[in-house]
Amino acid sequence: MITDQASALHLSPVVSAMTESATLKMAQRCREMRAAGHDIVDLSLGEPDQDPPAFAIEAAQAAIAAGKWNKYPPVMGFPDVRAAIAAKFKRDNGLDYTPEQVMVSTGAKQAIMNVILALVGPGDEVVIPAPFWVSYAEQVRFTGASPVLVHSTLEEDYKPPVARIAAAITPRTRLLIFSSPANPSGSVLSQAELEELAAVVLRHPGLMVISDEIYEHIVFQGAHRSIGAIPGMLDRTVTVNGISKAFALTGWRIGYIGGPKWVVQAANKVQGQFTSGANGIAQRVAKACVEADPALMQGLAHVYRRRRDLVLEGLKAVPGWRCNKPEGAFYVLPDVAASFTDRIRNSADLSMYLLEQAGVSLVEGDSFGAPHTVRISYATSDALLSEAVQRIAKAITALHAN
Structure with missing residues (x-):
């Protein structure tokens, strides 16, 4: 009887078809190996190693001491927090949103999921x-819609030509999702590239854009640009951001969107049925972050640029690996196909080999739509980065020798 009952129980088709996050899976494996006593340098997670700024900690302490932020918060976020975010969008991005066009979520990941659920469904x-x-792709599949991947190469700086993106648009296309600076490649779209992409979008009246700008403060040359600031694009773009990367507050889980009011209202409906409002104390911290002088973030890009250069120089000693030169974020995405063998057949095998033989955790590229690559996060100290690239070079040299 127990066997019959157990056989009748099963997971939903949606979850059964869903893949586990490759970054979180590798991070968990890294934690397990460390707990077992292994010396692991973790370059798998995109999590800043710096401490949060003092004003963020002070805002949290003040919010706790005030004793007035312990009740259920509004689903969309506190009005003064949304007003502060709207002002930040105007000041930093040239995006003229009202507070009613802003919503706060439990991290940028939830913010993106809310918008996808609001805009697409089966057949889209x-x-x-x-x-x-x-x-991105798994969130789209969750709705019953189909992700259409537009591939690029290292030689293209991992940025598909706009003509290739345009060719992928069909009458069923409802949404375009991209990040700039990009995770996992560190590539940054120029103003000219954004304008060319906007021209394509504006030719399709039923097409919306999600622009993931969580790494806006980590740009190594020039200023960050928002596609929503291009004439005609404000009403066609949902801009996503948060406090995790620039302010080293990944655990506080605050993301936010700005977009057309009808989209934000729909996303609010979704969030109201899933999680309700984001943590009240964390929202007070977010307000302090978006109100901070952007000049305070200027040093951040210098730190990550130095680390990028350190990693790229070290990877020159790795036989056969080829790299682009990231212009933002804190990732490098080397092409590692030269290291594939009969035993190491793909980037997942290679990542596991490096974890077990070199004690370095990376993320395989297949989950990023780049199967011949691995993602390296340089959001850690110079000393650990130097140690990691030396271990990688030694392990790959040994692999090639055998």
């Missing part, structure tokens, strides 16, 4: 330039 298509952040 969503164009995603590849490589892409691991969750």
Whole structure:
């Protein structure tokens, strides 16, 4: 009887078809090996190693001491927090949103999921330039829509030509999702590239854009640009951001969107049925972050640029690996196909080999839509980065020798 009952129980088809986040899976494996006593350098997670700024900690302490932020918060976020975010969008991005066009969520990941659920469903298509952040495609599949991947090469700086993106748009396309600066490649779209992409979008009246700008403060040359600031694009773009990367507050889980009011209202409906409002104390911290002088973030890009250069120089000693030169974020995405063998057949095998033989955790590229690559996060100290690239070079040299 127990056997019969157990055989009748099963997971939903949606979850059964869903893949586990490659970044979180590798991070968990890294934690397990460390707990077992292994010396592991973790370059798998995109998590800043710096401490949060003092004003963020002070805002949290003040919010706790005030004793007035312990009740259920509004689903969309506190009005003064949304007003502060709207002002930040205007000041930093040239995006003229009202507070009613802003919503706060439990992290940028939830913010993106809310918008996808609000805009697409079964039979729809969503164009995603590849490589892409691991969750985009799975979030699209969750709705019953189909992700349409537009691939690129290292020689193209992992940025598909706009003509290739345009060719992927069909009458069923409802959404285009991209990040700039990009996770996992560190590539940055120029103003000219954004304008060319906007021209394509504006030729399709039923097409919306999700612009993931969580790495806006980590740009190594020039200023960050928002596609929503291009004439005609404000009403066609949902801009996503948060406090995790620039302010080293990944655990506080605050993301936010700005977009057309009808989209934000729909996303609010979705969030109201899933999680309700984001943590009240964390929202007070977010307000302090978006109100901070952007000049305070200028040093951040210098730190990550130095680390990028350190990693790229070290990877020159790795036989056969080829790299682009990231212009933002804190990732490098080397092409590692030269290391594939009869035993190491793909990037997942290679990542596991490096974890077990070199004690370095990376993320395989297949989940990013870049199967011949691995993603390296340089959001850690110079000393650990130097140690990691030396270990990688030694392990890959040994692999090639055998």
